[in-house]
Amino acid sequence: MSDAPRTLAEDLRGRGDDAVATLLRLRPDLLNPVPNDLTQLATRAGTRASVVRALERLDRFALQTAEALAVAPDPCPYETLLALLGGDEGIPEVTEALPGAVDALRASALVWGGDDRLHLVRTARDLLAPTPTSPSATGLGPTVTEATAGMSPGRLQELLAAAGLPATHDPVSAVAALTALFRDRTRMSALLAEAPEGTATVLSKLMWGPPYGEVRAEGASAPVRWLLARGVLLPAGPGNVVLPREAALHLRGGLAHRTPEPHPPAVQPGATHAIATVDATAAGQAFTAVRTVEDLLKSWDAGGPPVLRAGGMSVRDLKRTAVALDVGEPIAAFWLETAYAAGLLASDGEADERYAPTPAYDEWLRLPDEERWAALVAAWLPATRTPGLVGGRDAKGRALSALGPELDRSLAPEVRRRVLALLASLPEGASAKPEALLARLRWERPLRGGADALRAQLVHWTLEEAELLGVTGRGALSAHGRALQGRTEAATDAQTAAAEAAGLLAPLLPEPLDHVLLQADLTAVAPGPLRAPLAETLGVLADVESKGGATVYRFTPDSVRRALDAGRTADELHAFLAAHSRTPVPQPLTYLVDDVARRHGRLRVGAASAYVRCDDDSLLAEILADRRAAGLGLRRLAPTVLAAQSPPDVLLERLRSMGFAPAAESAAGDVLITRPDAYRTPPRSASLPVPEGPPVPDETLLGAAVKAIRAGDRAATAVRKPVPRPAGARLPRTTSADTLAAVQAAVLAGEALWIGYVNADGAASQRVVEPVRVEGGFVTAFDHTADEVRTFALHRITGVAELAEPAGAGDEPA
Structure with a gap:
């Protein structure tokens, strides 16, 4: 009797835990939920959805x-498979690579059995074998x-x-004789040598697929008639013919594929640059990022744009x-x-929903530049959201918007990871063409249709x-x-890798400066990145005029007033400029600060709706006489007070547009300091990637799952002594007294039992236990x-049976 496995479950039973x-x-996907035993694992491994997913993961x-x-007979000897892939003459590269490919298929449980009897799981055969409506990738037709x-x-x-074959007594032997003829290279070559002119042209159109051809309505040509008469072409419906698989293989020299690809295409280096140039360029772009x-996000400090109803x-x-x-x-x-993937940006969740920075953004701002870069890269690497889709259309024709739904593509992290890995395999400083990278990815994981277009x-x-x-x-x-x-591959791994990369990036980034260069034209030049406190204060005191290698700030009356509104005094501004300028403070800038400070706050605006207060009654008279103030509804209440019908903020803005420099005051008469309040969302976690199928289990989970499957398989396949039970019952049935006696005897003897057990939810199961x-x-x-x-309740044990052989805790399944 042969020891060869008869099913996939038997084959898995003979494999080790590893x-x-x-x-x-x-x-x-086979692990959720954990299979009860190896039979259930094999059954699940043969389901269509799981097999399709496994085939898509093959190179x-x-x-x-x-x-x-x-397209080979089942079972298929290894030599037959080698002939299909290497042809009659053989291909050394195929001979070298085929054992690894078979091992990969066997490891994925798509192939089982020894090399003398290779079985492709039935579901995979159904998916890959040719049919009249769906020819296989080999281009071969039916047998x-x-x-x-x-x-x-x-x-x-x-x-x-x-x-030229002898007549037979039945159709089966006739088909066998015809098949044997097509498989015999010598006899088939001799038969085709007798064919009329043009036959080779007809066969060349069909032999690499598709194998189906159409016969003209006015009648078949002489070569087609000759081929049909001898079965080299066979009818395949009205007006159609098909080239049988055996005949096509003869014409192909035994090859199942026109171009076997045992090795991946090499990614040839493109333009090459000095590594120092590459690092400097990348570091500059990292700083810019x-x-x-x-x-x-600073531009959204007071709140960003609204969220669309659809997101x-x-x-x-x-x-x-x-x-x-x-x-x-x-x-x-x-x-x-x-920014959204890094958790720095989110919607606020309010009734009038809008986007705004999150509290994590403030923490991010306090980090060094290299750590801020690492946070962005760690979010980008495993992200499934795909910004490149923005502006396109979904399957229903709806526009895809930035930060909106329907942007997740589970293929994105894998492509990102492989592209970077292929670039890393090239010599330092070498780039690669997108076409070469894409060709390599297509070999590593062939995809079809829209998935391949998306990958490109x-x-x-x-x-x-x-x-x-x-x-x-x-x-x-x-x-x-x-x-x-x-x-x-995982978000946590990406964070660790990004942190290590940040350590290499840090020396390449420019050192933050603590000074600027003040110029007589009321500008300040920052020759590099500024330290955070300096940049923050200068951003209030001046307006950014241009960016680049150096940032140019311009001082204006409005920008100086903005600093005074934020609570700074003229003396503090002079001290700040003197402390952080490598050049003398220009006289025009000193005059600008003093002039704005002298006028700042002479007018006071409060709530009446609003009022204007000033110690200089002539200044109030000037305002009343100005035609531009007609819409404010001003009237004099006292020599130094004007009342207004406009709100304080409108009154402030109008007076400033008229060339005055009013300051807001509180109900107590104090000047209000108007720092811009930063608007933040409630705490939000970063968006999670949408994985493609279940995640890869860690080693702890794998070890526990294998133990559970082995134990369940042991219970399901253990040899038991016969036990009386009703016809059709799955669980053993014994009386309560017999159950108690058997369990007590097993405790004394230290033996294992097979029991049937019904839990509190009514679920029945069978188990192998060693009573203690x-x-x-x-x-x-x-x-x-x-x-x-x-612990098992005795009244829930339906029955017990002794095992034919002792089953110790350390035994391995057969």
């Missing part, structure tokens, strides 16, 4: 191997047996006679953001999505986004970008199914 753990790691050569098995099904015995005898996100930002608001950042709309969408877009977007973030410089991976490799103690109506026993000690 092999089962590898299967669960490769196909994590091209492993998939070609599975496709060859789908002679399948193509002649339903053909009359007389017609079969005619085919044999025309092919941090400043861009900071500027974006996301409007097109108009995206355009305004792009103009404010001086970038294109696709790049603006990328920065928005990156993701490759281009990844290269662009990596350059924007400073992960690459001039298309080549930087030194800090290489530190991101190897641990980018019996008392108070309960049995304490080691449960091999759960691999732990449990």
Whole structure:
């Protein structure tokens, strides 16, 4: 009797724990929920959805191997499979790579059995084998047996006679004779040598697929008639013919695929730059990335744009953001999505919902530049949200908006990770063309239809986004970008890798400065990045005029008044400028500060609706006489007080537009300090990636799952002594007295029992247990199914049976 496994479950039963753990790691969908035993695991591994997912994870050569098995006899010897992939003459590369491909299919439980009897799981065969409506990737058609099904015995005898074969007594032997002819290279070559001119042209159109052809209505040509007469072409419906699989393989020289691809295409280096240039370029862009996100969210300090009813930002608001950042709309969408992924930006959740920075943004601002960059990259690496889709349409024709729903694509993190890994495999300073990267990804994971089109877009977007973030410089991976490799599949891994990369980036970033260069034209030049306190104060005191390698600030009456409104005094402003300027403070700037400070607060605006107060009654008379104040509803209450019909904020704005410098005051008469209040959302967590299927289990979970499956399989397959039970019952049935006696005897003998048990919810199960103690109506026993000690109520045990052989806790299943 052969020891070869008869089913996938038997094959899995013969594998070690490491092999089962590898299967669960490769196909994590099989683990939820944990299978009860190996039979259930095998059944689940053969379901259509799981097999489709497993096939999509194969590389091209492993998939070609599975496709060859789908058109091979079942079971298929290894030599037959090698002939299908290497042809009659053999291909050394295929011979070298095929064992690895078979091992990969076996590890994924898509193939089982020894090399002498390879079985492709039935579901995979159904998916990959050719059908009239869905030819396989091999381009092969049906076998002679399948193509002649339903053909009359007389017609079969005619085919044999025309092919020069002896007549047979039944259709089965006739089909077998015809099949043997097509598989015999010598006899088939001799038969085709007799074909009329033009036959080779007809066959060349069908042999690599599709194998179906159409016969003209006015009648078949002489070559087609000759081929049909001998069964080299067979009818496939009205006006159609098909080239049988065996005949096609002869014409192909035994090859199942026109071009076997046992090895991945190499990614050739493109333009190469000095690594110092690459690192400097990437570091400069990393610094720009941090400043861009900071500027974006600073502009939303008092609240950002509203959230659309369907979610996301409007097109108009995206355009305004792009103009404010001086970038294109696709790049603006990328920065928005990156900030959102990092948890720096969210909606406030109020009735009039709008976007605003989160409290995490304030913490992010306090970090060094390299750590701020690391936070952005750690969010980008595993993110499934895809900014490149913004502006496109979903399946229902609806526009896809920035920060809106429907932007998650589970393929994005995998493409991002592989593109960076391939760049890391190139020599330092070398870039790669997107087409070469895409060709490699297509070999590593063949995808079909829209998924492949999306992957092509993701490759281009990844290269662009990596350059924007400073992960690459001039298309080549930087030194800090290489530190991101190897641990980018999970969010926590990405954070760790980004932190290490930040350590390499830090020395390349410019050192923050504590000074500016004041100029006589009322501007200040910051020759580099400024320290946070200096940049914050200068941003209030002056307006940013231009950015670049150096930032230019301009001082205006409005900007100086803004600083005075924020509570600064003229003396404090003079001291600040003198302390942080490497050049003498220009006299025009000193005069500007003093002039604005002298006029600042002479007028006082309060709530009446509003009032204006001033010690200089002539100044109030000037305001009353100004025609521009006609709409404010002003009237004099006292020589130094005017009442107004307008609110205080409107009154303040109008008087400032008239050239005055009023200050707001409180009900107690004190000047109000008007610092801009930063608007923040409630605490929000960063958006979570949407994974493609279940996550890969960790080693702890894998170990526990394998133990549970082995224990359940032990309970399900253990050899038991016969026990009386009603017909059709799954669980053993014994009386209460017999159950108690058997359990007590097992405690004394230290033996294992097979029990049936019904829990409090009424769920029945069968278990192999080793009773340890019996008392108070309960049995304490080691449960091999759960691999732990449990307590069972005696009244819930339906029955017991002794095992044919002792089953110790350490035994391994057969």
